[in-house]
Amino acid sequence: MAPARRHAGDRAxxxxxxxxxxxxxxxxxxxxxxxxxxxRTQARDSMNYFKLLLDRIKAELESLQAAGALPSGLDFKAxxxxxxxxxRHGDVATNAAMVLAGPAKMKPRDIATALAARLxxxxxxxxxxxxxxxxxxxxxxxSFWTARLSEALRAGDAYGHSDVGNAKGPVNVEYVSAxxxxxxxxxxxxxxxxxxxxxxxxxxxxxxxxxxxxxxxxGAQVDVLARSAYMRYREALGDSIGEIPSxxxxxxxxxxxxxGLVELYKNRFHNAPESEWLQPFREFAIAEMMGEIxxxxxxxxxxxxxxxxxxxxxxxxxVDVALGDLRAKGLVYQGVLDPPKxxxxxxxxxxxxxxxRATQFGDDTDRPVQKSDxxxxxxxxxxxxxxxxxxxxxxxxxxxWGADHGGYVKRVEAAVRAxxxxxxxxxxxxxxxxxxxxxxxxxxxxxxxGTFVTLKDVVDRxxxxxxxxxxxxRRNDAQLDFDFAVVTExxxxxxxxxxxxxxxxxxxxxxxxxxxTSGIDISPESLAQxxxxxLTHPDELALMxxxxxxxxxxxxxxxxxxxxxxxxxxxxxxxTFHTLWNRGKEEEALRFLVDADPTLTRARLALVRACxxxxxxxxxxxxxxxVEELR
RNA sequence: GCGCCCGUAGCUCAGUGGAUUAGAGCACUGGCCUCCGAAGCCAGGGGUCGCAGGUUCGAGUCCUGCCGGGCGCGCCA
Numbered sequence: 001m002a003p004a005r006r007h008a009g010d011r012a013x014x015x016x017x018x019x020x021x022x023x024x025x026x027x028x029x030x031x032x033x034x035x036x037x038x039x040r041t042q043a044r045d046s047m048n049y050f051k052l053l054l055d056r057i058k059a060e061l062e063s064l065q066a067a068g069a070l071p072s073g074l075d076f077k078a079x080x081x082x083x084x085x086x087x088r089h090g091d092v093a094t095n096a097a098m099v100l101a102g103p104a105k106m107k108p109r110d111i112a113t114a115l116a117a118r119l120x121x122x123x124x125x126x127x128x129x130x131x132x133x134x135x136x137x138x139x140x141x142x143s144f145w146t147a148r149l150s151e152a153l154r155a156g157d158a159y160g161h162s163d164v165g166n167a168k169g170p171v172n173v174e175y176v177s178a179x180x181x182x183x184x185x186x187x188x189x190x191x192x193x194x195x196x197x198x199x200x201x202x203x204x205x206x207x208x209x210x211x212x213x214x215x216x217x218x219g220a221q222v223d224v225l226a227r228s229a230y231m232r233y234r235e236a237l238g239d240s241i242g243e244i245p246s247x248x249x250x251x252x253x254x255x256x257x258x259x260g261l262v263e264l265y266k267n268r269f270h271n272a273p274e275s276e277w278l279q280p281f282r283e284f285a286i287a288e289m290m291g292e293i294x295x296x297x298x299x300x301x302x303x304x305x306x307x308x309x310x311x312x313x314x315x316x317x318x319v320d321v322a323l324g325d326l327r328a329k330g331l332v333y334q335g336v337l338d339p340p341k342x343x344x345x346x347x348x349x350x351x352x353x354x355x356x357r358a359t360q361f362g363d364d365t366d367r368p369v370q371k372s373d374x375x376x377x378x379x380x381x382x383x384x385x386x387x388x389x390x391x392x393x394x395x396x397x398x399x400x401w402g403a404d405h406g407g408y409v410k411r412v413e414a415a416v417r418a419x420x421x422x423x424x425x426x427x428x429x430x431x432x433x434x435x436x437x438x439x440x441x442x443x444x445x446x447x448x449x450g451t452f453v454t455l456k457d458v459v460d461r462x463x464x465x466x467x468x469x470x471x472x473x474r475r476n477d478a479q480l481d482f483d484f485a486v487v488t489e490x491x492x493x494x495x496x497x498x499x500x501x502x503x504x505x506x507x508x509x510x511x512x513x514x515x516x517t518s519g520i521d522i523s524p525e526s527l528a529q530x531x532x533x534x535l536t537h538p539d540e541l542a543l544m545x546x547x548x549x550x551x552x553x554x555x556x557x558x559x560x561x562x563x564x565x566x567x568x569x570x571x572x573x574x575x576t577f578h579t580l581w582n583r584g585k586e587e588e589a590l591r592f593l594v595d596a597d598p599t600l601t602r603a604r605l606a607l608v609r610a611c612x613x614x615x616x617x618x619x620x621x622x623x624x625x626x627v628e629e630l631r
Numbered sequence: 632g633c634g635c636c637c638g639u640a641g642c643u644c645a646g647u648g649g650a651u652u653a654g655a656g657c658a659c660u661g662g663c664c665u666c667c668g669a670a671g672c673c674a675g676g677g678g679u680c681g682c683a684g685g686u687u688c689g690a691g692u693c694c695u696g697c698c699g700g701g702c703g704c705g706c707c708a
Contacts, residue, residue, distance in 0.1 A: 512667055
């Protein structure tokens with residue numbers, strides 16, 4: 001298995017392609033963040049209706065205090081508002097009475113009754129019922145939901161956008177970071193999509209995000225790459241090289257590199273010793289591989305803003321500096337590790353080496369930072385790399401890795417704590433395996449047999465949008481089956497299709513409206529003025545609720561660093577819409593376009609428009625192009 | 632052996648800082664197209680949330696142990 005260390009990818013033939021030739025500029029920054037072209041809005045109130053109602057509840061609690069019905073000096077922090085599991089319990093439920101009962105030295109039900117009485121007084125509230133041990137279940141009137149609908153329409157493409165991330169400082173999302181030794185495979189695609197979607201999600205919630213790729217161009221593997229390229233170089237010069245020796249990369253993809261080397265150097269290194277060609281060949285091959293990786297990432301619509309070269313990091317002495325700092329703090333020392341517990345390797349010998357005190361920061365054992373030849377270990381450069389991120393001002397670091405690097409998490413987390421003095425936090429997101437399937441049968445992959453499925457193969461076959469969506473239909477830490485048959489199917493089983501279909505249907509309605517019903521302005525701004533009180537059917541309300549849940553869902557997904565929630569939310573909204581659509585087939589009065597009643601039609605178009613808006617905003621965050629027509 | 636992740640309906644999986652009677656899709660059964668896109672929708676059955684303890688007024692959710700699966704485990708990246 002290729003030692004691809006992290007997953008994910010991104011691309012575009014480098015405007016900053018010269019990173020490994022110009023050591024003076026290891027970092028290239030392309031300002032543009034890919035994906036969303038979001039309207040930057042002024043500080044805006046959150047449209048999260050849970051927050052809105054929570055504020056209301058806290059205000060009423062204060063009124064109760066002012067009235068002497070509740071002791072003063074209570075902390076309302078634990079008061080929360082959530083959707084009840086059972087819809088029959090109303091629209092939202094608060095635990096206020098229960099969490100305050102203790103501190104207030106009152107019975108939960110007494111607090112609940114008093115609070116409920118006040119909450120009933122609002123125009124948009126139908127009922128506030130005390131239930132169970134002291135919950136207050138709120139039932140909201142349609143006017144509450146139409147107000148949310150109107151907000152959504154007025155917000156347009158910025159619906160759900162918020163500033164909650166502003167306060168958290170710059171965030172660095174490092175993803176893909178595939179080794180520049182060969183083409184990317186499906187596993188990389190998952191990391192690429194995950195990282196990119198997460199970055200977009202964070203941007204959408206007001207975070208200052210940098211998308212970063214770490215180029216692992218300093219290890220022994222890139223020497224292997226250079227030697228492999230040398231074989232292909234000789235091959236291109238007409239030598240009969242036979243089978244690629246084991247230990248080198250046999251891939252056909254290096255033939256182009258060999259030819260490129262001939263073009264560049266002619267036969268200059270044909271019979272030269274390795275010491276002469278290793279470095280130039282390495283640089284050339286790495287540049288070529290990174291070019292391919294960037295091209296592949298471009299296919300997926302993934303673009304990083306910053307590429308950091310490991311080799312440059314070392315050359316600039318950043319590792320020496322970082323380790324020197326740690327040494328000065330007494331966090332690096334010469335020592336001998338205990339053998340791994342339980343299973344002792346046969347060739348185990350106690351060995352004195354330079355160690356980082358990872359145990360002081362939550363790791364299980366201290367970790368070596370220097371090899372016996374005096375060069376730094378991979379971990380040492382990683383310490384320096386993360387120290388550099390901290391130095392650049394990031395306080396939240398997110399690394400997206402393949403699950404096979406799980407054993408590495410603790411030590412890097414420890415390193416980040418150590419180099420930042422606890423000021424920065426690292427969240428490592430591990431992406432589990434992707435299993436390629438064909439109608440339920442695993443697709444066999446073997447690099448040797450040439451049945452290796454690359455990222456490009458997959459994207460070429462099913463398209464960028466399908467790959468992106470499917471990669472987010474499972475949590476990152478769960479294995480994912482990617483079935484070629486299913487993901488190209490046009491049925492409910494295929495979530496990409498299902499969501500796109502809902503979006504297309506919305507636009508179909510609007511197209512018909514523009515065509516058949518003259519004089520209706522279907523722009524969101526105009527529809528926000530529609531007489532939304534005409535929307536009263538339970539399924540219409542259900543759709544309004546689904547749309548209204550967006551701001552809270554985005555915030556929660558961003559906070560949890562879980563972009564898959566966006567994909568789930570989209571399916572939910574699509575399902576709610578399909579239900580309402582079909583209601584119109586059963587009952588003609590529920591169709592969206594009612595010729596005899598333009599006012600009603602306008603209100604329903606507002607609902608459809610907002611639904612399309614929700615679907616498209618969500619799709620854009622995960623990098624899927626919303627389509628207005630399927631065919 | 633140690634560490635991390637996972638274990639929810641026959642299958643694949645959600646479950647939002649613990650809270651009122653645990654959800655969806657698939658599969659299975661039965662319905663819905665002279666009608667805005669039936670590529671869709673509706674209805675029905677189906678679960679000791681791996682097991683055992685613990686914390687709590689309350690645990691799928693937090694803690695401990697065990698069982699099962701995945702990944703990793705000193706100068707590889």
